[in-house]
Amino acid sequence: MHIMEGFLPLQWCIVWWIIALPCLALGLYQLKKVLAADREALPLLGVTGGFIFILSSLKLPSVTGSCSHPTGTGLSTISFAPWITSLVCAIVLLFQSLFLAHGGLSVLGANIVSMGIAGPVVGYGVYRVLRDTSVNMYLTVFLVTALADMFTYVTTSLELALAYPAETGGFVSSFVLFMGIFALTQIPLAIVEGIVLALVFKYIVVLKPDILIRLKIFSEEKINAARDDAS
Amino acid sequence: MKFRYSLEALAIIAIIVFSGIFLYTSSTMDGAEFAGSDNVGSGLIAELSGIPLENFQPLIPQWEPPSGEIESCLFALQAAAGGAMVGGVFGFWMGSQKKA
Numbered sequence: 502m503h504i505m506e507g508f509l510p511l512q513w514c515i516v517w518w519i520i521a522l523p524c525l526a527l528g529l530y531q532l533k534k535v536l537a538a539d540r541e542a543l544p545l546l547g548v549t550g551g552f553i554f555i556l557s558s559l560k561l562p563s564v565t566g567s568c569s570h571p572t573g574t575g576l577s578t579i580s581f582a583p584w585i586t587s588l589v590c591a592i593v594l595l596f597q598s599l600f601l602a603h604g605g606l607s608v609l610g611a612n613i614v615s616m617g618i619a620g621p622v623v624g625y626g627v628y629r630v631l632r633d634t635s636v637n638m639y640l641t642v643f644l645v646t647a648l649a650d651m652f653t654y655v656t657t658s659l660e661l662a663l664a665y666p667a668e669t670g671g672f673v674s675s676f677v678l679f680m681g682i683f684a685l686t687q688i689p690l691a692i693v694e695g696i697v698l699a700l701v702f703k704y705i706v707v708l709k710p711d712i713l714i715r716l717k718i719f720s721e722e723k724i725n726a727a728r729d730d731a732s
Numbered sequence: 733m734k735f736r737y738s739l740e741a742l743a744i745i746a747i748i749v750f751s752g753i754f755l756y757t758s759s760t761m762d763g764a765e766f767a768g769s770d771n772v773g774s775g776l777i778a779e780l781s782g783i784p785l786e787n788f789q790p791l792i793p794q795w796e797p798p799s800g801e802i803e804s805c806l807f808a809l810q811a812a813a814g815g816a817m818v819g820g821v822f823g824f825w826m827g828s829q830k831k832a
Binding site for chain 2 (some may be wrong): 502503504505506507508511514517544545547548550551552553555556557558559560561562565566567568571574593596597598599600601602603605606607611639659661665666667668675678679683685686687689692693696697699700703704709712729731732
């Protein structure tokens with residue numbers, strides 16, 4: 502999902518930075534508020550953020566014959582809403598642009614929008630819709646994670662198609678082409694990522710159900726029922 | 733008795749299927765180089781814009797890892813940092829659960 506440094510015209514770099522910055526500011530504000538209200542949210546932030554670090558460093562091969570990496574943003578999105586997730590993603594993406602030449606400082610805004618904002622916002626929407634229904638909690642985590650991952654790559658395609666419309670067919674036809682590279686490669690990765698993070702969520706439920714209940718991530722009944730199933 | 737490890741089983745199956753698909757594509761697909769989709773995407777940008785790939789210069793000067801070895805070292809470092817956070821917190825939670 503990284504757009505490489507120099508591959509996005511200056512005006513688009515500025516547009517995406519302008520979208521990204523207020524979200525990061527909001528994330529910083531919310532993070533302060535959450536941590537001031539409950540210090541025990543910090544370990545949860547460590548776990549959910551840790552998975553963004555791990556998963557976004559794994560470049561996995563896919564059916565299209567190219568490699569891509571998962572984003573790992575699902576757990577953080579469910580636990581802390583999209584904006585704090587944007588902040589964690591910004592840290593990871595900054596590290597990758599400074600030391601790994603994956604992305605770059607001018608395109609960082611665009612990459613934050615795709616991985617840290619668009620994906621998590623979609624995931625969070627799915628979570629809010631499913632949270633209070635009878636849909637299984639782990640299925641919810643799976644769907645949120647897989648869709649946040651997928652939508653990150655859809656957004657990257659969108660960003661590139663806006664900047665590089667095809668001569669014939671314009672925006673739509675280049676969007677389809679970029680989707681063919683990014684989104685198609687991502688489908689199997691998103692599914693595996695969803696299952697793995699649902700499993701991780703199970704361990705959080707077993708080990709630290711009280712923090713999930715206090716932060717009102719899922720209802721107490723759902724968490725207790727899942728806990729009874731696991732022990 | 734209810735089977736407690738269905739999620740674990742599902743995760744293992746998913747990973748095995750995923751690896752199986754990889755082995756299959758890598759042995760049957762012609763021209764599968766398993767390059768990063770980022771690079772494939774950049775190739776398409778060059779094609780669509782008609783600007784040769786080497787003409788795309790960084791807008792902000794950028795340090796590049798001198799070799800693939802150093803790049804993979806730094807990626808491993810990133811994953812290790814994440815692993816340390818995850819392992820540390822799970823250990824902390826398990827420890828405080830035992831105490832209580």
